[in-house]
Amino acid sequence: MADTRLIQGRYQLLDLIGRGGMGEVWRARDESLGRQVAVKCLKPLGPRQDHSFTRIMRERFRREGRVAAALQHRGVTVVHDFGEDDGVLYLVMELLEGRNLSQLLEDNGRRPLPVRDVVDIAEQITDALAYTHEQGIVHRDLKPANIMRLTDGTVKICDFGIARLGHDIGFTSRLTGTGVAMGTPHYMSPEQIGGGQVDHRSDLYSLGCVLYEIATGAPPFDLEDAWSVLVGHRDTIPEPPSRRRPELPGFFDPLILGLLAKTPDERPADAGDLRRRIDAARAGTAARGHSAESGAEPLPPPGPPHARPAAFPPPASSSLPPPSSPPASSGGAAEAPLPAWTRGMTTGHKAVGPPGPWPAPPDGGAGLTRAWTRPSGSAASHAPVSTAAFPPAPAAPSPDLLAVLAGRHNAGLSLGRLGRWEEAGEVHRAVAAERAHALGPDHPDTLGSRYEVGISLARTGRTARALREFTQVAQGRERVLGPDHPDTLAARQELGYVLGELGRHFEAHQIFVAVLAARERTTGPDHPDTLRCRHNLAYNLGLLGRPEEAYATARQVAEGRARVLGEAHPDTLATRYEVAHALGRLGRWAEALGGYRDVAEARARVLGPHHPDTLAARYEAGICLGRLGRGAEALELYRALVDDRARAQGALHPETLRARHGLGVNLGRLMRWEEAVAEAREVCAAREGVLGPDHPDTIVSRREIAVGLGWLGRWSDALPVYRRVAEDRERVLGPAHPETLAGRNDEAHCLERLGRRAEAAELYRRAAALSGRPVPPPD
Template identity: 55%
Template sequence: MKAVHDGDTLLQGRYRLLERIGRGGMGEVWRAEDEALGREVAVKCLKQLSPTMDPSAGRVLQERFRREARVAAALPHRGITVVHDFGEYEGVLFLVMELLEGRDLRRLLEDNGGEPLPVADVTDIAAQITDALAYTHARGIVHRDLKPANVVRLTDGAVKICDFGIARLGHDIGFTSRLTGTGVAMGTPHYMSPEQIGADEEIDHRSDLYSLGCVLYELATGAPPFDYDDAWAVLVGHRDTPPVPPREHRPDLPAGLDRLILDLLAKEPAHRPQSASDVSARLAPLRGAAAPDPDPAARPDLPPWARRAGLQPGPPGLRVAEGRPQASAAEALRTYEDVAAARAGRLGPDHPDTLAALQEAAYTLGRLGRHTEAHAAYATVLAARERRQGVDHPDTLHCRHNLAVTLGRLGRTADAHTLAAEVGASRARVLGPDHPDTLTTFGETAHLLDLLGRWSEARLEYDRIAATRARALGPEHPETLAARYELGACLGRMGMYAEACALYTDLAEIRARVSGPDHPETLRARHGLGLNLGRLGRWQDALAEARAVADARERVLGADHRDTLVSRREAAVALGWLGQWDEALVLHGQVAAAREGVLGAGHPDTQASRADEAQCLERLGRPARPPAGAAAGQPG
């Protein structure tokens, strides 16, 4: 399909394209008329493959497209977009679907000024998504890319899930792995489950439930649970960091909804609700209790800027405090846009000062999670910088770097990696291979390789970054050591546990010599060593390391600090693998009590520890019922 013009293209003598209504990484979506039946439909056309694209990656894109047609067509449910037809026209694949009149959840949030949705809307949308997921999961299908952009709310309030391009059928795991392993994104970082980051073959329907938790978190607070600027930091957050409870961002959120979202975001699949039906049962009473949020614009006691930013009134006589962390970013965006407009009027639209303000606005859009707008803004600034300053100017390269990061956030991982690699090469040529900006881009390239599953290349890139920093900054500089830690984490993800152990041993020795044996970074390296010792089956050594690190962390951080408790649990896990269940029970009980005191009885970490206790009791012949929605994380 070399050229497409409104009204000129007739696919298979039946579908006349009328208006392009969307464009994405895989192609375009058109409003069209089905002339055979006299109805309007949506036609999704796969973009033509670039001559420079890896042929295997192109075949994967085509297979994903065909797969979307097959999977969606096999799911006749009111909560799933209906597929009418599939075909090929002049070498281009196309998919004919029902035309949805509404907004996807990403645009719904944008239309709401980045503000969270009313509680009643959150619970209603959640219930409809959950109903559709229960239907797909019952048929052995896992969506694997559930995110706001893939959920549409129609004008009548109905909700539909779309884009099953990387869905997995329970009986053809190997085939789906090939679809997602050839340079094609297999999820979006802000909504990926911890298990998607690591071993792909272990993904099941509970991965969709984690992604649902991320979506609900964003609808309820205005931002995803790990809203960082760096994609790798987002993935590490999913894997290692407990999310901040939504009620800390939005105190009016019902406690039951707060708890459900946190349960969905449990790191271990066994600690989440075990089915979409379980989630539906917990949502039912919340839907009845949810009431619309008060309109902030109707609060006369707040100044206009506070009402726009979604802030909450404080007690009389006190300053207004932020109701959620996005408020300051929203205000910053308005400021940058005002400054850019003023500078454009005074200095011209292509003046470096104008472009600097526009670039700050683009960066802030990214902080707000409005990545499509950020991408468009960066593209506009980049074109102006190339005209005004040239393609190799440091400011131009800075903008291209940010554009690559934004592509990654949009799920266009392969495109992001290509651009980041180009920027890295340009920065090395212009600034030098050892310049901090060059190394920053090399780091972005490495984590994009990680996301693409190109583990060997990622390892080489991490190794190169560590070596470059060692040469430029010194082998014992904190940034050099931080790069080596990332290399160790990559080795662990590759299953190279012995190599990871050797690296963490060396890293811990250097950290101890440079910063002291009880420095948090020294203990972090030793913790990594202990984890990989366990993966090697060296449980006695892993136990000794976990105990030593836990004792040191207790001295430095306190007995109830999260890191201390994580190390105590690692020691208990090792005891379980060694068959020392009495001792494991005592230690799991201590961790559970500490977590309950700090986090509360309903926190996922507390429930995980109670579940660990339950399995110990079962091993000792004293069965105990685990907490609802939780299961043991001990070895079987």
């Protein structure tokens, strides 16, 4: 990019001051205001760049602009402007004079920073995190390179490129798909590595890694192999910082090791709790004084409480594990695997650190490097060893024992076929443990039982645990059976399915594409397993917002299944249902209606009129009728469906309540608003009792009450209902989630109808600011 470039006719680029993975940062002059600023530009990507990768990087960049612009705190970089100019995305920020923590360590000759600086940095970062977390924002990539220390001593957090807003899982999963780094391995929390739920306590773990490094000169797991670094975060208790730097104050070990706890519940509750611990530790240190022989630096007085919450009771003292404690790992068949995306991951850029291998444990036992990598003298010193974490299996297990285990495994399969998934899961877990002991953890029979454990977890809604199980089964089968073995592909296919259930559709898509290619190569395009994988791919394409491709793929699968399995086979009907769903996404409601009706009739013949799949197709036909403006027909359909659902599943079953919700919506379409409001109130109360007050379905029913009240002209009654809907969504989803913003706009519209235009205008402006849209001027 030429240094004469003028961005948006306003920002004159002067000189390049930084280059990173996502873009370039330029010193620039704001010609309108006559001040110098920093302009971050997304690097132009060549024509051969993968389109999915390009789309994700641009979405990440936009996310950084929206997130950072919503934050106003001395510890967060100020964003002045954001936009796109001639195809180049740009972000205008305050120009910071200083160095990031990685550069400070480098400037210091790879030696740790002075203790007083470490404490001051810890306090300022903690205050900034307290603020960002209160806004519902989790940074997710906190590391030395993303933390600036200015020349006046102020510390600022930068780069919100993969930050997560509230509980917006679906959006952020698209930003962190396979092949796009979710963070830097040296600073990633165990739950981030394992694909689990990530919240503000993950940032606290990353902060612990940062503080460990600037206090000791090296990160807690200082290895060049990414796999070993990730396993260290997951399984190994870090060495206390004082062992690397004895002059550290006494409170450093419990403070930092508390942040580095393996599970979020063991860490400080939030950044405010951490700040109180720092303050209490400093106060205790000041009261006791410092031993002249210790060599420890005296600590500065506490700085100003930049964003300190109200006081809480002092935290309980933490007890640290002894140095010789084994890694915090359960081992054996129950051990949580690392996700597949970590296999090819490089360590990325850590700050600095002394060269040389990680020291062996004091007891000489199998520490991190020996338990998970080959001996240091081997040619592949960092290649994972599949069996090192497991005890050796007996040479010849009893045939009688194997027969008993096979019978119990089959009993578990029978329980699953009966829909008794909880019991099936318990049986398979027990068999998996005994098979691991008798045959070894990588034996096909052991992996077969663990595969069924994953199935039972998925069927009972424990999707994150199912993800961990399928990941490890897929890895084990690939080692033992090979990457193209049908059992390996089955595990990978289930892995893709649960990733989709978790909203990680981009990762699921990549798995389905790879498995489909292997299936076609090994068993042919018309094999039932190949067709099932293509069906999953079609379904996931719809969730990725690619309805045309979803429709074309589903039609192809439906034709293939009809040819191979028959027109009336349940799998064929499942794909025909998916074809109708894709037509609906494309707005082709009349065709979708015909498809759903055909599927419903066929399922009634094959499965029975009250089978859940038959009733599901009838429900979707009602949706189509409503979209086509045929409210009277939809109402008649839903009345019958409510009766059938209640008989088959119970009056309070979530699907029965869903049908009742559809009935109420169509009462409204027919302008029968008194009845619609009464129905919505009953459904909302029932959903609150069955699903809980914060369940999305409950909130939708509550909004339907407000909609009906508005149509009846009862705006003063509708306002508190709309307000509660917006508050519930803000609490559950976060302040900037699209559904939260829609709720705020509903509330503002209601205020307008009540003549409270100033309040409405302010609410519209707040919603626009959070959404990233241009903010309208005041009236």
